[in-house]
Amino acid sequence: MEKIKKNGQLYDDxxxxxDFSPVPDRAAIVDQIRPSMRYWPEVGKRLMKNKMAxxxxxxxAVIVLLxxxxxxxxxxxxxxxxxxxxxxxxxxxxxxxxDKVGRDMFTRVFVGTRxxxxxxxxxxxxxxxxxxxxxxxxxxxxxxxxxxxxxxxxVMLCIPSMIYMILILVVLGGSPxxxxxxxxxxxxxxxxxxxxxxxxxxxxxxxxxxAKTLGARPGRIxxxxxxxxxxxxxxVGLCSAIPGAIFAEAGMSxxxxxxxxxxxxxxxxxTDGVAVFMxxxxxxxxxSLIISLLxxxxxxxxxxxxxxxxxxxxxxxxxxxxxxxxxxxGRKA
Amino acid sequence: MAGExxxxxxxxxxxxxxxxxxxxxxxxxxxxxxxxxxxLGLVGESGCGKTTVGRTLLKLYKPDGGRIIxxxxxxxxxxxxxxxxxxCKMQMIxxxxxxxxxxxxxxxEIVSEGLEINKIGKDRAERQMMTYDLLEMxxxxxxxxxxxxxxxxxxxxxxxxxxxxxxxxxxxxVCDEAISALDVSVQAQIINMLLDLxxxxxxxxxxxxxxxxVVRYISQRVAVMYLGKIVEIGSAAEVxxxxxxPYTQGLLNAVPVADPExxxxxxxxxxxxxxxxxxxxxxxxxxxxxxPRATEKCRTEDPLMKQVGPDHFVACHHL
Numbered sequence: 148m149e150k151i152k153k154n155g156q157l158y159d160d161x162x163x164x165x166d167f168s169p170v171p172d173r174a175a176i177v178d179q180i181r182p183s184m185r186y187w188p189e190v191g192k193r194l195m196k197n198k199m200a201x202x203x204x205x206x207x208a209v210i211v212l213l214x215x216x217x218x219x220x221x222x223x224x225x226x227x228x229x230x231x232x233x234x235x236x237x238x239x240x241x242x243x244x245x246d247k248v249g250r251d252m253f254t255r256v257f258v259g260t261r262x263x264x265x266x267x268x269x270x271x272x273x274x275x276x277x278x279x280x281x282x283x284x285x286x287x288x289x290x291x292x293x294x295x296x297x298x299x300x301x302v303m304l305c306i307p308s309m310i311y312m313i314l315i316l317v318v319l320g321g322s323p324x325x326x327x328x329x330x331x332x333x334x335x336x337x338x339x340x341x342x343x344x345x346x347x348x349x350x351x352x353x354x355x356x357x358a359k360t361l362g363a364r365p366g367r368i369x370x371x372x373x374x375x376x377x378x379x380x381x382x383v384g385l386c387s388a389i390p391g392a393i394f395a396e397a398g399m400s401x402x403x404x405x406x407x408x409x410x411x412x413x414x415x416x417x418t419d420g421v422a423v424f425m426x427x428x429x430x431x432x433x434x435s436l437i438i439s440l441l442x443x444x445x446x447x448x449x450x451x452x453x454x455x456x457x458x459x460x461x462x463x464x465x466x467x468x469x470x471x472x473x474x475x476x477g478r479k480a
Numbered sequence: 481m482a483g484e485x486x487x488x489x490x491x492x493x494x495x496x497x498x499x500x501x502x503x504x505x506x507x508x509x510x511x512x513x514x515x516x517x518x519x520l521g522l523v524g525e526s527g528c529g530k531t532t533v534g535r536t537l538l539k540l541y542k543p544d545g546g547r548i549i550x551x552x553x554x555x556x557x558x559x560x561x562x563x564x565x566x567x568c569k570m571q572m573i574x575x576x577x578x579x580x581x582x583x584x585x586x587x588x589e590i591v592s593e594g595l596e597i598n599k600i601g602k603d604r605a606e607r608q609m610m611t612y613d614l615l616e617m618x619x620x621x622x623x624x625x626x627x628x629x630x631x632x633x634x635x636x637x638x639x640x641x642x643x644x645x646x647x648x649x650x651x652x653x654v655c656d657e658a659i660s661a662l663d664v665s666v667q668a669q670i671i672n673m674l675l676d677l678x679x680x681x682x683x684x685x686x687x688x689x690x691x692x693x694v695v696r697y698i699s700q701r702v703a704v705m706y707l708g709k710i711v712e713i714g715s716a717a718e719v720x721x722x723x724x725x726p727y728t729q730g731l732l733n734a735v736p737v738a739d740p741e742x743x744x745x746x747x748x749x750x751x752x753x754x755x756x757x758x759x760x761x762x763x764x765x766x767x768x769x770x771x772p773r774a775t776e777k778c779r780t781e782d783p784l785m786k787q788v789g790p791d792h793f794v795a796c797h798h799l
Contacts (some may be wrong), residue, residue: 353580357644358537361594362567375584378666 154245165290193455203444212381214260223251226257226409228466234313237429244429255411256433263413266323266396270330271388277331278338285339286346301335308333312395316404326405330392338384345377361457379456386449388444396440408463414436486516486551486684487652489536491726494529494536494544498759505761506532508708509546509774511785513793514652519678519685522718523692523701523731524757529708530688531575534654538572552650568598568700576656578725579636587640588625591615594647614643617671617680635666642673646681654686659694671698687725692735696720701791705730707758707766713785714792724794726771727751773798 167363181213194200218225229249287294311333319325349355349372358368397414399405406412413434420431489777494507512519517550522530535541537548537711548556555566571761573579581590592611594600601607612622618639629637635782638658655674661666671694677683689695695702696716703713704727712725725730737743753770775797783795 208594266621353574353576354582356535356540356592357572357574357641359540360572361568361644362564362594362597363646367597371585372582376582450542 161360180453181418190455194451197455199447200455203447203451206440206444207448210260210437210444211264211316213370214264217257218254218261221251221254223254225254225411226250231368234427239422243433244427246427246430247423252430252433253414256413256416256437257381257417259413260437260441261435262323262406262410263393263396263414266326266330267393267410267441270306270327270334270392271385273327273331274334275385275388276340276342278335279381282339282344283337283341283346286343286350287365287369289453292341297340300339304336304340313402313404316399321399321405321407323406325394326399329399330395334388334392335358338388341384342377345380346373349373349376379453382456383449383453386445386452389445393438413441439471484515485549487686488513488549489533489537490549491545491546492533492536493591493680494532494541494546495544502759505758506710507536508761510705510708510710511546512703512710512713514686516651516684517678519687519698519701521695521702522686522688522705523690523695523702524705525690525731525757527755528705529704530690530760531656533705534656534686536570537654539568548727550558564598564607566602567581568648569650570652570654570788571645571648572654572656573638573642573645573658574660577634577641578661580641581637583629586628587615588624590629590640591625591643591647594644598635598648600648614647615640617646618675619653619669625749633666633797634662635669637664638670639673640746642670642677646677650683652684652690653687656688657690658687660689660691667694687753692732698773704731707761709753709766709795711767711796712792712794713722713796714789718789718792722789722792724788724792724799725796726773729768765795 156183228246231249233245233247233249235241235245235249241253243256245252246255278437281296285293306351312329315329315332316325319328346369355368355372358372363371393413396405396412397418400412400415401418406415408415416439417431420427420434483692490511492507492510493505496504496506499503499782505517509530512520522533532541538541543556546556547554550569555562558566571784575798581587581640584594591614592607594640595607595610600609608625611625613729615624620636620639621641624632624636624640629640632640638661644656653763658674659670664669664739674685675698678685685698687695687698699716701714702716702719703710704719704725706709706727712719712723719728720732723732751770756769764780765774765778765783768774771778777797781797783797785793785795786799788794788799
């Protein structure tokens with residue numbers, strides 16, 4: 148047996164059985180390559196790395212869980228009055244105190260959160276979806292169709308949305324459903340216009356033309372090529388539309404057209420609280436606190452989502468790690 | 481005539497309506513033919529309608545007149561289904577490697593999209609294999625398949641764009657200024673690769689460019705465009721050796737030569753004037769406003785294509 152020296156090490160240059168076995172199947176080799184990184188798992192990973200995203204998501208989760216479970220497990224009904232316990236300050240029995248007819252504020256606040264979240268999410272989502280569909284048709288088809296749709300939008304945007312909402316609520320009465328209908332009918336124009344603009348922006352980009360040359364149908368082009376490019380903005384838009392819908396509900400409740408008692412919402416509760424906040428501060432403080440937390444968390448989450456949706460930031464994560472390692476190494480030396 | 485040409489274009493017109501009665505004549509009565517396996521270079525200055533010709537051929541724009549005949553089949557106006565089938569025959573390599581790849585898709589997804597849409601390959605695994613082969617064919621590796629376009633250089637992106645176009649196994653490829661966005665050393669690599677692929681895959685190119693030396697290198701035949709019309713068309717050797725149209729002469733004169741002695745001796749006559757507007761064109765030769773030999777006839781009458789040599793046609797009244 149002959150040994151050869153290479154790079155200061157001895158190598159055996161005799162051939163073994165193994166050297167004559169066939170190279171493994173190509174498919175097996177391919178599996179050893181870095182796993183295919185799909186876009187969405189990647190987004191999730193980036194989102195979970197962001198402390199602000201975790202914090203806002205936690206706040207949102209806590210509020211949502213409380214809104215679901217507090218009314219179920221509370222010993223008090225949200226609409227049961229008890230005059231013996233009226234106008235109480237926060238205590239162990241009533242953590243958020245009671246109102247002037249002795250209803251437990253803790254239960255009422257979270258029933259109100261339920262209503263507000265429902266109206267916020269559905270009332271933001273429905274006009275968004277309507278607007279997106281109309282905007283996509285308008286932008287993609289173009290020509291006369293686009294002209295007609297956009298003029299309709301212009302005319303509808305000229306009329307203050309408050310007028311539609313008041314009109315619809317007067318006709319349908321104050322209930323969550325009529326609030327959502329009112330929000331949908333008064334809110335789709337803005338997102339239609341925005342989405343149309345986005346479609347126009349991408350319609351003649353070269354990668355969209357390339358997909359067309361490959362024989363892709365419009366549905367595929369919009370969903371696979373245009374939508375991912377604008378999803379970040381849409382998510383942020385949606386996250387800020389939810390607080391908008393919650394505020395709209397609160398405003399309607401303030402002028403007595405929103406949710407009518409004994410049903411309640413955060414807007415209605417804080418409106419009630421404003422009247423008495425000099426004497427019964429807790430009645431104003433707790434609903435407002437929940438609204439503020441909810442809206443702040445939604446905004447922050449929207450921002451983090453936008454960052455996570457952008458694959459260009461992947462490199463920045465990596466660079467940050469490299470720099471940190473360099474700094475550590477520097478300190479040692 | 482039948483069967484001799486892969487693609488024939490007869491009197492192709494594409495106008496854009498700018499509103500208020502203004503019509504932009506982007507492509508105005510353009511005719512040419514491409515034989516299988518040859519490369520036709522299409523040159524001309526910016527805004528002369530080269531790209532519009534390419535895009536109209538692939539029906540990204542609806543032609544406003546004329547006929548496009550592909551393998552003896554009139555494909556000017558075909559139903560959407562046939563058009564999708566034609567996608568596998570005629571492809572396009574785009575100009576800007578930064579804009580032509582979707583930033584939200586990996587290179588692998590981009591390259592395999594054509595396979596997926598046209599149902600080439602029986603399942604995902606097979607398509608993946610085909611994608612890897614395509615990437616290797618254009619000088620990338622399979623490790624690149626999982627990366628996003630922003631992780632690549634311009635040349636690598638252009639390679640991915642070429643792989644995407646070749647995925648559907650086309651016969652005819654429009655290279656729409658496929659190399660003008662790259663720097664010179666990368667240009668050379670890509671051109672040589674395109675030449676190799678032409679041999680290997682039996683491709684026919686319509687090579688759109690404004691760099692005359694590149695076109696001379698890659699093309700067998702050359703067409704010169706000016707303001708939406710072809711002014712001169714012929715074999716590359718003929719057009720470069722004996723340019724007959726005053727515009728072609730001016731264009732070739734303007735090419736700098738890396739020899740100061742030659743440059744000094746060259747009787748350089750810069751073209752004067754500006755390109756006239758392609759909006760609401762008047763009849764007459766499009767080049768008349770800048771042509772040193774323009775006469776009254778040039779300003780009123782459209783010149784017709786005249787044969788001036790073997791496989792050499794020029795549209796000028798003075799020949």
